[in-house]
Amino acid sequence: MMTETTPRAAAEALVGAYYAAFNAGDRAAMCALLAADVAHDVNQGGRRIGLPAFRAFMAQMDAAYEERLEDIVVMADATGTRAAAEFVVVGRYLRTEPGLPEARGQAYRLPAGAFLAIADGKIARVTTYYNLQDWIAQVSA
Template identity: 40%
Template sequence: MGQEASARLIRAFIDAFNQSDWSAMARLVDEEVVFDTGEGERLIGREAFHTFFVTRSRYFRERMADAEIFTGQNDTRGAAEVTLRGEYLETVSGLPEARGQSYALSAGLFFDIDAGCFSRVSLAYDRPALAALLSSG
């Protein structure tokens, strides 16, 4: 797959996220994808991956901005640094009450790429920082 193709795959993931097209995102991952949610949970499988984003969209309206995409020399790994911009729609347990707060938070995405799709996706962001932003917003 070359570095350019890996970068295009990551860009397609970000574009699908920004369009809230969870089905398109799911088509980019392996049937047995390993997904680290950024919330301390690891999910296995395309269906669990899809369900996570469908559920999350009830609570947050988000898009990834300012994306910087990186690919490894062996084309099997990639990453993206993004600003997660969103609106908090419905209260999540462990977070402040939702009042339509807007937020911008740095986040990272890490990918393992195998046979033209993602076999692992890890989302990393500072959940306490998100809680603080939602408390002050």
């Protein structure tokens, strides 16, 4: 008996695969799930467009932070064009970023979430949110 995958299930699987690739440190696999013109809305920052900008952002993040995501919950709408994820970022601050506290390998645990748009089987937009003041307080303690 064949079961048909619903748009919602396909979207949830796509987003789940994206975050699994993040946790595996497999940036190539992450990028393979993104549209070429992906819009990436950085928390309290600007919008970056395209895979080259996304790759550059990830390289910068990987140099300054060691992170994994826990307690990931993915939800999608019935059309499979919108999804959301809630998770906890567990990390260490490795390299000082401009305008942020000095990095000394501080550990942090930060609730976060993301909204995603999906088109043609790829993630077309990623908008990430977390409480920056909470993170600053944790790494400043």
